[in-house]
Amino acid sequence: MIIDAHGLRKTFTTRSRKGTQTVEAVRGVDLEVGKGEIFGVLGPNGAGKTTTIRMLATLITPDSGTATVAGHDLLKAPGAVRRNLGYVSQAGGVEEATTPRAQIVMAAKIHSVPDPAGATADVLARFDLTEIADRPGRTLSGGQKRRVAIALGLVHSPPLLFLDEPTTGLDPQNRANLWDRIRQLRELGTSVLLSTHYLDEADALCDRLVIVDHGLVVAEGTPGELKREVADDVVTLRLDEPERAAETLKPYARETRVDDDVLRVYVDDGEHTLPTLLRALQEQRLALSSIALDRATLDDVFLAKTGRSLRDTGAAA
Amino acid sequence: MIRHTLLFLVYELRNTFRNPIWPLFGIVQPVVYLLLFGPLVAGAAGQPISAQLTSFAPGMLVITALFGAIGVGYGMIYELRSGVLERIAVSPAWRPSIVLGRTLRDGVVLMLQSVVVIVIALVMGMRASLPGLAVMVVLIAVTGLFSSGIAYGLALSLRDENGMAQIMQFFALPVMLLSGALLPMTLAPEWMRKVAVFNPMYHPVVAGRALFAGNLTDVSIPIAFAVMLVLAALTVTWSVRSLRRIAG
DSSP, rough: EEEEEEEEEEEEEEEETTTEEEEEEEEEEEEEEEEEEEEEOOTTSSSSSHHHHHHHEEEEOSSEEEEEEEEETTTTOOHHHHHEEEEEEEOOHHHHHHHHHHHHHHHHHHHSSSSSOOOOHHHHHHHTOOGGGGGGGGOOHHHHHHHHHHHHHTTOOEEEEEETTTTOOOOHHHHHHHHHHHHHHHTTOOOOEEEESSHHHHHHSSSSSEEEEEEEEEEEHHHHEEEEEOOOOOOOOEEEEHHHHHHGGGGGGSEEEEEEEEEEESSSHHHHHHHHHHHHHHHOOOOOEEEEEEEEEEEHHHHHHHOGGGGGGGTTO | OOOHHHHHHHHHHHHHHSSSSHHHEEEEEHHHHHHHHHHHHHHTTTOOHHHHHHHHHHHHHHHHHHHHHHHHHHHHHHHHHHOOOOHHHHHHHHHHHHHHHHHHHHHHHHHHHHHHHHHHHTTTOOOHHHHHHHHHHHHHHHHHHHHHHHHHHHHHHHHHHHHHHHHHHHHHOOOOOTTTSSOOOOGGGGHHHOOOOOOTHHHHHHHHHHHHHOOOTTHHHHHHHHHHHHHHHHHHEEEEEEHHOOOO
């Protein structure tokens, strides 16, 4: 176990003229991340993902809870934790005026890496940055900067890497490129804890994940397990009387859910169930305006656990 | 501990001098005062400029320290926003070294800036005591530690450029005028002289005038060193603590 955290809590207090406000950012999170795993923390903005990562990275002290990170007690030995950690924040921390090479060499020196220049050359090559290594940071593209940020966190070969929303703001090509590089870390045995609000990212990258909402873990498992828990497939119907349709289809479904004029029917083996559903609707003279059959996604898991769609929480914006 | 501080100091110095336009920018204001205000003071006092500069130039060094701090404060806010500080905070670096390395860099930069300002004043005809000049450069470095300490403490506490700008604007001008850097406090009414003593920047200006004039045993010199060393220790400690607050 590379991370073993129990009951992490953090409440922030802000004082303003309107009085004191408290925000319970994290309300008791347990995380168990195995060695070599890519572990995801999926949730909408404000769910407590960044606060959780910042606590585990020794940046904020939890109000309560215990954690062992990379073999050391988070609260008693934060210095030892830091030596074994790579941390890439949302902001990235790439300096504008300095070249990637100079920044990475400096990071290597701070970590007392035996051969800072050599380690820097290695990590630059691994992230295809050698050509741009001697240009000032401000001249780099968003995707290049992101790769420099990760190289900065990896130059000392830490057993554990934290990535806070690694692909936010990147275009599709750069995202796919970065996903491949994160997968390569698994081959090298580096454990990764990444936070994301992208469903496809969590699905594509993570060996296991937790879904967090309002500072609590609402689901945990492999992407496959989580989705199977809900259903194999989702039939999405648009029609005038969704409530009556839901009643009609209930016997054939694992679950039904109505949002405005949209009815979602969760079924196993959707290809074969679909004709049955259509027949049942026809018998009840329910007129359909559209129908779609999809594989269940992590969004369906989120919807099942929280009653909201991750897409509707403004996270995708 | 010392290794990390030196590491940051060297790294930051290299960054600063890769593009020396900013430290040069920092001495524009004092040099403009030297060139365009010094002669006015000399004219008002009915003295030749060469004599007047001996008492006018020390104030310009203090102004360099004062306004240089504003710039480094903004630099720190940028490092906060871009995630650079956060990244360094999740490293085995000894925490105080992160701020200490930057503060010492400011001291070194300020010493070099002081030398340039002094050379310009000498070219303009200033006569001054050489050992006095050397001691003044050291005093200015300590003054710089104090003002950087304030700037970093404010930057890390406020974490906001606008708040920083307002506070700096609010204090910079009265502090400058009450230091006697532009016009000596000997011209001031009684109440102003009493208030000026409580302005930290007043002391290096007075001590600087004694040093430039060659009065190396003047009591204002140990007073200025004592005041600045104590205040520098306090403000640098404050800035180091402020860093702890944002980064655990």
